[in-house]
Amino acid sequence: MMRRPLPVVERPDAWPASYGDEARPRLGFFTDTTLCIGCKACEVACKEWNDVPADGYVWTGNSYDNTGGLSANTWRHVAFIEQDRPLHVAPSKARLREAEMRDGAAGPDAAPLRDRPSGGAPRGDGYPPPDAPRGDGGEGMRWLMSSDVCKHCTDAACLDVCPTGALFRTEFGTVVVQQDVCNGCGYCVVACPFGVIGRREIAGSKGVGMAQKCTLCYDRTKDGLEPACAKACPTESIQFGKLDELRERASRRLEQVVARGFDGARLYGANPDDGVGGFGAFFLLLDEPEVYGLPPDPVATTRDLPSIYGWMALAAGTLGALVGLSFLGGRR
């Protein structure tokens, strides 16, 4: 028998059709970690704007990261990774690494880049070129910094499993928890393939027991403002805008940084064919996603549910038929 999803579970119209005329272009983040200076202004601005409480004063000893990761009380998290390899390599080497990129360099643009002669990419008229001879001090060391956030997945498992409808997709295609509807069941917490969502447990703070995560500042985007983190970012590492424009910009940016010798550059979450249908908030990283604490190949935990339900229905039907047959047989 052919393996195919059976039309057993009918889904309602998805965004944007579900919004009809009120649908807006999908909004998202492009976080370019080659521009991040690790100032954590995004973390603070997010907490200030969204009234997210501080969640402990624990020194981790993990470089300058005392936040740890995304949680109910941390909706932006800056990772700090100290590595004993240089930030830049000769562009030829960077291109080799780029060939190994897992994310397909955001589509068809990647291939021609490899054939481009050295120095063809825009890099101003600076001196010297990145592969010029350097002194030997300080090389072989880099400190990666990256601001993580909810991915606002195209196929959002959290939204699929929410029994109360508290999680919903906005007219901007972003995924938001409604605090007054959430019953705190926690299904979304385990459904998220990134571990983004949590239930707030800090007594005395707002929304205790409820699921909490980045709203992409829904209250701001509705008023035409950019989210607090992007607004606070001094170096435009966090870029906010229409997702299709961000994806175009990201693929151009990837070409540029690879040509300039940023070692290990790749896009993460820009591919609409990945396991979550592409991220609404995606990244330009300088190493494997695992290095940043991100899953290398995230899959919506609900992706296979329709076929699972289909198979279950088929199995149940078959079982029923067999039982029926057996009764028929019994009467014979």
Added chain:
Amino acid sequence: MGSNMAENHPVAYQWVMEARERGAQVIHVDPRFTRTSATATKWVQIRAGTDIAFLGGIVNYILENGREFREYVVEYTNAPAIITDEYRDTEDLGGFFSGWDEASRSYGNETWRYDGADPSPMHGHREMGAPTDQATGFGGHSAGAPCCDPPHMDPTLEDPRCVFQILKRHFSRYTPERVAEICGCSPDDLRFVARALCDNSGRERTASFVYSVGWTQHTVGVQYIRTAAIIQLLLGNIGRPGGGIMALRGHASIQGSTDIPTLFDILPGYLPMPAAQARHDLRTYIESQTAPGGIWGTVDAYIVSLLKAYWGDRATAENDFCFDYLPRISGDHSAYQATLGMMDGSVKGYFLLGENPAVGSAHSRLHRLALAHLDWLVVRDLVEIESATFWRDAPEIETGELRTGDIPTEVFFMPAASHVEKAGSFTNTQRLLQWRDQAVEPKGDARSELWFMYHLGRIIREKLANSTDPRDRGLLELAWEYPLTGATEEPDGEAVLREINGRQADGTLLSASAQLKADGSTTCGCWIYCGCYADGVNRTARRKPHWEQGLEGREWGWAWPQNRRILYNRASADPQGKPWSERKKLMWWDEASQRWVGDDEIDFAPDHGPDYRPPDGARALAAIDGRRPFIAHPDGRAWIFAPRGVVDGPLPTHFEPEESPFANLLYPQRANPPRQRFFRPANPYNPSGDSPGADAYPFVMTTYRLTEHHTAGGMSRFVPHLSELQPEMFCEVSPELAALRALEHGGWATIVTSRSAIEARVLVTERIRPLDVQGKTVHQVGLPYHWGRNGIVTGDSANDVVPLALDPNVHIEEVKAASCDIRPGRRPRGPALRRLVESYPRITRDGDVTQAPQEHAPGTRSEGR
């Protein structure tokens, strides 16, 4: 260099990142690999406190390879000037310049003068705040001294006594190999940086330096910046777009608090404070401060307009415009002297406004001990900082050195309004004034500084209203009327800004300092700010975005002086008035209109062309030759060699920090000779170099800030969202040092100096690396200094262990490089802490180690875990 810009100026750093994106090379030279190093295109690690050696190596590279911008150097600097044959260099005298007086531990600058110039009557030391030699840079050129070019010059730069050749000899031993031995970098690192600078300078290109307190906070700090200035002048990078030396100020409006100073020795606009010893009246003050040429040629107009702003109609020509009401300084009254004065009983009361010396000042332990001698102390701050609560919870109470019941100090805590709760201006790096509106009313009793100062003055004047004491006249006659607004009676900040801007006799607001008069017909609270409110428009409040205006952004805020964005921008054109290149053009002489034109406001007499030659008797700007851009100097030339104005030498020289495990590889003299030290039992120093006991302090220590906290922590340790980001005091050490001293990552370490011992969590990181210096391996210890006993997150204060030793020019503390020991484990509690510290050798008298070094076996744990 000397700046961790990404961490401490992250908002400004966006422009560095943008420059990097446009192809600029960003080079970071620093003792640690920081967030700045991580985003730079090149990082060079050097030992803390050795920047002059590194920069001197660059000077040497430029001169050895003939990379100087010859025409710029000959025409715009004093490189061709012949220096008197009495001058002796540090090369000749083992680390001293000629003119050293051992008794006063200071230099006389008579032998540093231009050949043929009158011997200077002035002593070089800025001793006792004497107004004859001050921070204004014009060095007290007396009226009648020759203006224009130095008397004898050699435009070929060949004469062995010309500045260029002296400079060449002075730095000739700063070779890449020698520099590497001092700094711990590689010779190729130095060559790389020097070559990158040279290749990015010249007609077509410019390069700039950025520095912060990593350069200034040394016993030879002023000379750090002088070295960078010499490099930039040799390469032609001053007064040109993309060039310059950017001084990033420590926090908001620190530039403003020097322009309109909180310093003891200057008045607004860098006018020297009159000194008691000089017995000046207005006329002799003006005579002593007026330069024969340049912007300091009209000191009379500046000071008279300032006096008119202070005393209004009561200031008249008949009473010297109330000049005698100005207080006179009688000595060095800088902040650290005041602290020592508390210890000695000569300072009985103190105001602390936005400062937390119990955590933030060098040797903060000494400050706490000193505060406990005061009769009264007023602390104005956002929160109850350690300097307000030392009497009940200072660490010295725990050690038994202080007892609350014995401390006589009455502390008045005045809650302060924050920056969003008051309107006013910030003046920051690049001399940019930006107006800030009030967002919300302050809570409770919190008030602005303006409110506090105005009403304090009002109340004092009311209390003295019936006084007949002559000394109160100055206070009572002040023009102290400002419009008050709102229920809190807040003075109108814009009215103050208008007073600073200045007015004509008819009340019209001035538009330029050139309008200032010495006859009392103009008022001006700060001559360099004149024009910020021209035409009744608050120009500091302008907010035109950069995409709606030119590259210079001249309609965003207002930059002093005269909204000039690049100082000395006459130097962006060649001596003939043409841009050095099309690519780097900014200002040029327009023959048709007979004026300087371009994208900026010309920093020169606007109608003096390249052919202008000053007539006899000309003064001020009219005395500056049309080919000489540096109008702050009477000769219009930039001073590579400083014949006056710098008290520790006409040229920068590498000296070791006050505390260093190393001798000076270049000179027998180890540290900067006239540095300020204060020998007393409460302020001991670590033995250094080859001295007995130095080996008890084998490591180099440096202190710094993190993005997540603000200076002494008053604005961050009390804020949950910031405190959680860096919740504990830690120290940064290399894996090698951790192994050497059995320090455990995530565990505790105790850092010991002769002052105190502090504990910190251990962060072992490759970002700090051992260095090879003078043939041995040296380890550095990194200490952020934000923590204290109060607030949400607490910890020991790094400033407890640093020494109190100062730069002799500006009295700034050396906290960026010192020596220390580090041991595993937590520090002892109670009196045992002092026993540990006192088991280490110390110096309390000059050159004298008062206690023999004791054995401190590596790896032994401190007592009292």
